[in-house]
Amino acid sequence: MSKRRRTSLATLLRRCVQVVFLLLFVGLLLAARPSPMAGAQPSPWLKSFFLIDPLILVATFLAAHAVPLAMLLALVTVAVTIVLGRVFCGWICPLGTIHAITGRLLDRWQSKRRDHWSPWQRGKYYLLIALLVMAALGVHWVCVLDPLVLLYRTSTTALLPAGQRAVEESRTAVLQDDPHVGPLHLTAVTEPVYGFLHDHIFVAPYQTFLGGGLIALLFVATLALNAYRRRFWCRYLCPLGALLGAFSWRPLLRRSVQADCCNQCDLCAMTCHGAAAAAPGDRWKPAECLGCLNCHDACAQKALDFRWDWPWRKEQGTEGVDLSKRAALGAAVSGLAALCLLRSTPGSRRLTVVQKPKVLGFLTYEPELIRPPGARPEREFLQRCTACGLCMKVCPTGGLQPALSEAGWEGLWTPRLVPQLGFCVYNCNLCGQVCPTGAIEPLTLEAKQKLRIGLAYFDTTRCLPYAYGRNCMTCEEVCPLPKKAIYTVETKVQDVDGKEVTVKQPRVDLQLCIGCGQCENVCVFRDRPAIRVASANEARNEANQTELADEGPY
């Protein structure tokens, strides 16, 4: 049993900063709610964590050759890293903090673990190389593994909905059973609490996301790996950590060990968050150091200190990560191969019409891939979308859902509208305004209200007035366009007894329909709606048009 070591002021400060940034992250997450007013301006702060993330900046720049100006804020993070090392990982990154806490909790359960640097920690650099090669060729997959994006997406699509479900179910149970002792009703407590959550935390009632479990699985798996190595994710996998590691190869603030004082007790390595030391004593890798300052606290000999130094001075006792050129090349080739595999589906095979580059289409289209209004053309969209889930978080109906394979594996967890779950609200243009990378372009409300994202069509083998000779028109009633895109034709049909009855059969106006999906959302058929929206006529894709235009592509 070792003596309980004293926590220094610096470590306390670091922990406070970590908690503050974690709370800030959670606060901004919860604040990302739709305003009920038409055309409301969301706070620009909602996306701030994504704006300070240099991995998103680098990847977006490589993929799209352009970034929104605000994203240059991430250069501040780079500058800080050049000076102080990977303090972003050790002090700021909320996912890092969660891993640190999890690691600490698991430490109590399994106390002694080898915490020296492992050559496998190079893996994250190779992973980064592979993913950046993919990004340079247009696949933004690196952001699937970006820690901030990962945490945001998991919270939005899995953790919060799970919590919301638990709250809603319990509240309903309490409300309906109404347990009470004399005049004291449990609902007197539960109803105000639920009211607060409903008004200030939940986005839409019963909001859930397709495949949220899978997203949570990735997150839980990375948490579980803390049982094997503390901060496994940060040490072995995190591509942002790798990128920042590359910038902190020789930071200005460096650890130095007075060799004559050090007795090689290895206490510093035992507490190190990043497993930056390769062996007891002074062999230390700045690129792996998260700046947690634990080693400084742990050192009983006071042999250890952090000092300023010039970047051209190689400190005694520090060493690089020493990536192998061959492995790096291998990683790049793997990235290329992965890209080819991801793109080898008919959905991303391009039709090549050499003379008419504008009408380049793909071999097939996924009819159910309805992108949010303002989404760029598919290729450009995939170059930018990080699948962070911010648009899904603010969607007032919960209709924006993470795609699984609808956009190809290339578009894993990118947003798509699922009208059966929630439609695109006519008076809302939030998704484009919150998108950090401009994958969904911000539109004015007027522009958004005219923008086509798809086209509704009737399944006349199900639709009541067509197939069953009954009036219905639920779809027509809710069509939000001023001049409704659904009109009706009075038609005489024979009923089961051969009697002639007149019904109003609905039809879609090809020119007016914008594909918002409100009709599909309310159709009396809940299993497979008799009116559905498919991606035809979406404004962002010239090759997916059905209408003979005045100046058509052909």
Add this chain to the structure above:
Amino acid sequence: MRMHSRRDFLARSATAAGMLALGADRLLAAPSAAGGKAADMTIAKWAGFQQPTAAEIPQIAAKLTEKAIEGLGGMQRFVSKGMVVWVKPNIGWDRTPELAANTNPEVVATIVRLCFEAGAKKVKVGDNPVNPADRTYPASGIPAAVKPLGAEVVMLDKVKFKEATINGERLKKHLLYPDILDCDLVINVPIAKHHRLPEVTLCMKNYMGVIEDRKTFHQAIPECLIDLTRFMKPRLCVLDAVRVLPTNGPSGGKADYVKLKTTVAAGVDIVALDAFGAELLGRKPAEIETIVKAEQAKLGKIDYRSLALREIAVS
């Protein structure tokens, strides 16, 4: 005694105002209850010479509502001391008041105020909207108008709906909002609009907002509305026709579709009010299935002129 003379006074002053504004000819058409008996239906119409501007409409709407209720004998005819009243406007759509998709907020606010003045203990305002409630409520302007008066704005909670026995011809049981049924009085305050399926949406159609799971109603809308109306036992309906939507209903969405009628009608006969509303929208009540069938079901009279009707010109 005091009440009686006050009512007389109001009726007389309203008549006088109308005479001044319109001349006597219109008022002669009304089999007026000027003799002192309260009317069963009132139609308050703005008779100012000028076309009112948008800024004047709220005041006019409030005045029209006040006069229409006064003509019926005042709110105290319906509301007694200590009552809990549910005011049921149309808050169905994510549209602003100028687009005439939801009931005029001033009409609703005036009714709330009159209820409190008549001694109501509590006034609740709520509807089960078509669009998401958290958008339609603020867009309609109704919460902002009624909250300062002390009314409770209720967003209907989906899990609170309970099955009620309707025992109608078509509807036997359906999910209704119990809080509405528990109130001492429900005041039905629709706005007059066009609707593709029942042709018009007026007082009877407004009851669609006290129920849940109503998508299937469209398959037999006249029968469902009649069953629902009979179940709801309408006592006071106030039809907002300040702005109406004669086309492109029920949600509208463009100022061009809106017609300014600056009229508020109130009454105890729901069919008569619907017939009047249909006429106002340019339709013949006898051609509208729901209205015709409702009369056959003895819910009221189409010929609203045969009632104790009072037309009030307000200026």
